[in-house]
Amino acid sequence: MKVVVLTGAGISAESGVPTFRDADGLWEGHRVEDVATPEAYEASPAAVHRFYDARRAALDAVAPNPAHTALARLEAALGDGLLLVTQNIDDLHERGGSTRVHHMHGELRSALCRGCGGRTPWTGDLGDFPPCPSCGVTELRPDVVWFGEIPYGMDEIQDALAEADLFVSVGTSGAVYPAAGFVQYAAGYGARTLELNLVPSDGSHLFDECRHGRAGDLVPAWVDELLASLGGDSRP
Ligand code: BV8
Numbered sequence: 001m002k003v004v005v006l007t008g009a010g011i012s013a014e015s016g017v018p019t020f021r022d023a024d025g026l027w028e029g030h031r032v033e034d035v036a037t038p039e040a041y042e043a044s045p046a047a048v049h050r051f052y053d054a055r056r057a058a059l060d061a062v063a064p065n066p067a068h069t070a071l072a073r074l075e076a077a078l079g080d081g082l083l084l085v086t087q088n089i090d091d092l093h094e095r096g097g098s099t100r101v102h103h104m105h106g107e108l109r110s111a112l113c114r115g116c117g118g119r120t121p122w123t124g125d126l127g128d129f130p131p132c133p134s135c136g137v138t139e140l141r142p143d144v145v146w147f148g149e150i151p152y153g154m155d156e157i158q159d160a161l162a163e164a165d166l167f168v169s170v171g172t173s174g175a176v177y178p179a180a181g182f183v184q185y186a187a188g189y190g191a192r193t194l195e196l197n198l199v200p201s202d203g204s205h206l207f208d209e210c211r212h213g214r215a216g217d218l219v220p221a222w223v224d225e226l227l228a229s230l231g232g233d234s235r236p
Contacts, residue, residue, distance in 0.1 A: 001230060003078060004157075004164045004191075005071060006182055007086045007093070010171020010198055014065045014216045017058075017090055021173055036146050045141075049127035052142040056108045056123070059090055067170065067219035068096025074223045075100065077230070083160040087172060087179050089144050104151040104179065106144035114139040151178060164191040168222070171196070171215045174203035183207060196222060 009019035035051040085102040093101040111122035115137035129138045167186035174180040195210040196218040
């Protein structure tokens with residue numbers, strides 16, 4: 001059984017991580033283009049660092065929820081039959097027990113050097129422009145994919161979508177591409193598609209099945225159901 005799961009901000013909402021578009025969402029008070037574009041960084045690195053340093057520091061106060069831990073159980077059962085792709089830059093999937101998480105939009109707890117291109121695990125602030133541990137230049141930026149930039153690992157993701165028996169989208173509004181196009185891509189190669197989201201997303205009409213509710217309820221129930229249907233032979 002080959003499964004691709006795509007997650008968005010909605011899976012971390014019950015952990016206390018603000019989503020983007022919901023009321024009091026991340027974009028409240030911040031115009032996307034003012035904080036999540038290369039142009040914004042050129043214009044004011046300090047302002048952009050303030051935005052991401054605050055989100056990085058806030059990770060200390062949140063913890064994974066049952067939706068994260070259920071996907072870790074699924075990984076344990078399916079092995080590399082599962083590709084877990086997330087748009088989220090938090091580390092709650094890993095702290096929930098998932099060991100192979102594809103952060104297509106980057107990670108808060110990582111720094112990217114504009115000098116040498118190196119990516120370094122990073123937990124503190126970047127707003128004080130510390131030197132890059134590898135090349136020493138003070139050109140470290142948040143290791144996140146900004147609008148207009150190419151997401152990480154698109155080839156591996158597209159290969160997995162083309163081979164998937166099942167594509168499942170969890171907690172995403174389907175407003176940002178190329179992630180919002182995965183359902184059609186996978187369906188085009190014959191995958192069955194399922195949406196698990198609080199409310200219908202912009203792409204609900206594209207899915208074979210939609211279940212609406214909280215990820216903390218829907219995801220554990222779906223994982224139990226899938227593993228029960230696979231009986232013992234869950235590994236590919
Ligand atoms: C690119 C990192 C070329 C930074 C992010 C085609 C058409 C139109 C536009 C484009 C297009 N192709 C490209 C574009 C431009 C752009 C784009 O999509 N613009 C949009 C605004 C129209 N895309 C890009 O620029 C991308 N780059 O295209 O490069 C390319 C492409 C392919 C191959 C080669 C080259 C780069 C986009 C990445 C930008 N970086 N994040 C940061 O985080 O600060 S995007 C960021 O916003 C997130 O990562 C995520 O992707 C998106 C937010 O969406 P969600 O995660 O879904 O969050 P949201 O709040 O919207 O929704 C939450 C959902 O959860 C809601 O539905 C809610 O109801 C639900 N929910 C809430 N609580 C719960 C819940 N569900 C369940 N349980 C709950 N408890």
